Amino acid sequence: xxxxxxxxxxxxxxxxxxxxxxxxxxxxxxxxxxxxxxxxxxxxxxxxxxxxxxxxxxxxxxxxxxxxxxxxxxxxxxxxxxxxxxxxxxxxxxxxxxxxxxxxxxxxxxxxxxxxxxxxxxxxxxxxxxxxxxxxxxxxxxxxxxxxxxxxxxxxxxxxxxxxxxxxxxxxxxxxxxxxxxxxxxxxxxxx
Numbered sequence: 725x726x727x728x729x730x731x732x733x734x735x736x737x738x739x740x741x742x743x744x745x746x747x748x749x750x751x752x753x754x755x756x757x758x759x760x761x762x763x764x765x766x767x768x769x770x771x772x773x774x775x776x777x778x779x780x781x782x783x784x785x786x787x788x789x790x791x792x793x794x795x796x797x798x799x800x801x802x803x804x805x806x807x808x809x810x811x812x813x814x815x816x817x818x819x820x821x822x823x824x825x826x827x828x829x830x831x832x833x834x835x836x837x838x839x840x841x842x843x844x845x846x847x848x849x850x851x852x853x854x855x856x857x858x859x860x861x862x863x864x865x866x867x868x869x870x871x872x873x874x875x876x877x878x879x880x881x882x883x884x885x886x887x888x889x890x891x892x893x894x895x896x897x898x899x900x901x902x903x904x905x906x907x908x909x910x911x912x913x914x915x916x
Contacts, residue, residue: 751909752799753901756859758913759792760894762868762887769865772843772877784874786844786867787881789833789894791815793862795901797854804860804903810852812902813862816910821896828886829879833866834897843877844869 763769764787771783793813797803804811817825817834825831831838839845844867851860868890869881881887895913902908 752797752801752803753854753909754796754798755793755899755911756796757792757794758895758899758911760891761790761792762891763788763790763865764871764881768863769867770847772870774874774876776876777874779874784870784872784877786870786877787887788868789866789890791862791864791894793864793899794859795854795862796859797856800856802853802855803908804851804853806852809904811850811854811860811908813848813850813864814900814902815864816898816900818896818898818914821893824890824893828882828890829868833868839867842867842879843874844879 764785766783766785768790769786769788771785774780774782774784815834817832822832822834825833831842833839833846836846846867847865848863850862854860867879868887869879870877871881873880882890897913899911899913900907901910
């Protein structure tokens with residue numbers, strides 16, 4: 725019986741120490757820069773090609789919520805890789821930002837399936853790996869509509885007031901960094 729109790733105690737001690745180490749280990753990633761803007765720039769957000777009607781062949785440039793992040797790897801090993809082994813980033817909006825998104829464009833722009841039938845979408849551009857003591861750049865865009873009326877792209881750009889409110893509150897979110905589907909770290913973008 726004493727051996728069993730001792731074995732259980734050792735197992736519990738091992739599990740506790742493993743948990744303690746896991747909780748105290750600090751991510752080697754550091755968020756250096758967060759920038760958010762509302763843009764209508766083809767070089768940043770691309771364009772939507774019109775494929776039918778009188779304006780066939782022309783392009784519509786969407787207005788988008790544009791996030792830019794710079795993240796540093798403070799460790800001594802590269803983080804990430806190429807393709808499926810690469811780092812992934814996403815925005816997890818706080819409830820306040822979800823509410824303002826719905827108020828601005830009529831849906832949660834941070835939920836990909838919400839873009840169905842809007843004619844617009846979202847995009848990302850990022851470094852799949854960050855070498856030791858180097859920085860990675862990450863861009864996320866969320867289309868908010870187009871200024872010209874077109875049946876192919878029914879979502880129209882909201883008013884300047886709504887766009888300004890969205891921009892002012894766009895950092896009420898967390899930036900989540902994952903690798904192979906596992907969360908590495910998250911950064912709260914709004915510190916009050």
